[in-house]
Amino acid sequence: MGKQLNVALIGNPNTGKTSVFNALTGLNQKVGNYPGVTVDKKQGVCKLSRGVKANILDLPGTYSLNASSLDENVVIELLLNKNDKDYPDVALIISDVETLKRNLLLFTQIKDLKIPTILVINMSDLMRRKGIALDIELLEEKLHTKIALVSTRKNNGMEGLKQLIENYKTISIEPCLDTTIIDEDYFKSLQKAFPNQDIYKLWLVITQDANFGKISRQELDISRFKTKSNQELKHLQQKEAIKRYQFINGVLNKAQTIDRSKATGLRSKLDRLLIHKVWGYVIFFLILLGIFQAVYDWATLPMDIIDSSFASLAEWVKVSFPGGGKVTDLIAEGIISGIGGVVIFIPQIAFLFLFISILEESGYMSRVVFLMDRVMRRFGLSGKSVVPLISGTACAIPAVMATRNIENWKERLITILVVPFTTCAARLPVYLIIIALVIPDNSVMGLSYQALTLMGLYLIGFGMAIFSAYILDRILKTKHKTFFVVEMPNYKLPLIKNVLITVIEKTKTFVLEAGKIILAISIVLWVMASYGPGDKFNNAESYVNKNSTFQSNYELNDQIAAFKLEHSYIGIVGKTIEPLIRPLGYDWKVGIGLVASFAAREVFVGTLATIYSVGSASEDEETIKTRMENETYEDGTKVFTLASGISLLLFYAFAMQCMSTLAIVRRETKSWKWPILQLTGMTAIAYICALIAFQTLK
């Protein structure tokens, strides 16, 4: 093993930090978690010459070392803790050509912590077109640093950057500013109290305490040093920013020339259209429509392939290992179908995130935030809630995680709580079969009733999300101040590499997070469905044989399977809850489906297939449909009518039937209180709506 050194990438959001990370590490990267917080930790390895390896850490984007979110907090915690195993040997500040001034604020702060720092200026290929000229030598001299001009788009300058990283020891650690000018007396007394500590580090520890309250104070006992009020500290922080900009402006006045006439009008031209008071909304609506159309259209084929592959795999296991008994069954029916239930959603989720990351990379998403903020705020949400709500139509899990950049805790919490109302991909198979069953296959003015119902269900889900946000906004009381600052980045063509890496990451998160819970519950459900107490379960064959008239072997086996399921543990649960769900129009068989759906909603269809003993005839929709159509109560009335169908659709639209989402919500809110509220609240709404629907329609 050769030498290793730690490199941290630091920079404002939207400066191409991730592009530099991707260019340095290629696909040689992994995503983990910082201990105790759910911030993604992106690490990768970059090989330098002579066997030296650099561990590259891509820190969350931040505008300064004054953290205002959990993500930003990670940056400062690392830079203040020299004992951290990831503490950088060298820091790279990534800036782009146009936002150099703002990024230098962060740069001077890092310099003042006496960390060797390289300034990386990205998008250097655009300099001439933007009319910007830089005197690199002068900048290096004034800022006591080395500068790498790179272009991740053209793949320029990366070798030079690698060389600079390798020779990091030659970089000056002289600070840019004499930080004591912030408040000389106060800084002097601080230094006297902690003579061995770096003065700027002390200042950061103190102000972070005022800002965030969560940063670990490490070895310093600064509590007795809080001689200044929070307001005074904030005032000093403002003074710090002013002093830093004075220094930066002094440097840039000499080293940078900008020819404003060269500035292209692309931004203002696109903005005029994309955030127009009317056209802006029309375009956003059309884009959404296009995305949904594509997601459902393109994902159908891969989903069908996955579905049939897993079915044949399970069949193959059963045929190949017939002697395995219960173990073979567990693998074929529990584990393989459990994994299949997760994998089948990958195409839709991957496609949705493909579009979302293209919109984000291009800079359009910030415009959506701008357009929607006022509307969303009326419902206690933020413009930044739009992205999670759109993501929620694929899966609530990545959607809940996408709420992290909402600064205001109350708006973030409400977004998390209402996101599961949006129609996720798992509801779709349930909707499709029930709609096919109870909604007439007619059309009005060329629009089919069935398609209209499906669209209605999407709207109802979104409507309920907005409505409950409105209610929650009035109920929840928090002390957090609202604040909202959105950067409006330049429009740019998305880099395919960045987009693809994001898609892979998000999909992986879904598979790992949701996957393990869905798999675990699939196994539990399989056990409950495969075992039962008493004679009726264990001797099902003789019971069925006794009652049966002449039947084919297949039919007989199906009858036995159905009889067993009725008397298995899960069947008993279904029968126990029957009195509770009868007013909604469901019998105990539907009850089993409801119970099974707690793992994941889409399990409903498969479970019904088994209950209605069409197991061996494959999960062919037509077969199940016919069987369900003919299902009657003892008195001969049909189980699935328009009333019970609508009631079931509404129940699935509103109920919280996803353990994985609950687990994620608990992780993101750090409390069981919110997922429990979500579970009870949503299930209550679902029950009441289904009850009203059935009782009025029947």
Next chain:
Amino acid sequence: MRFTIADLKKGEKGIIIDSSSEDIPLKLLEMGCLPGNEVHLLQLAPFSDPMYLNVNDSFLAIRKETAALIIIEKING
């Protein structure tokens, strides 16, 4: 009469005089909403909220309630 960013109309400019109110997020100051810097109001969302500004070479959107805390002097022209 004292003007704030919230009083600017689309396309108008001003110079920041004071941004020391406690309710202004620090992030906004760090992005350049500091005394002496020029603000240019680029666009407004419906109901004039949020407001889309260019200040200190940063392009950003803030809510009207925050904009009303930043005191400016209007530039005519």
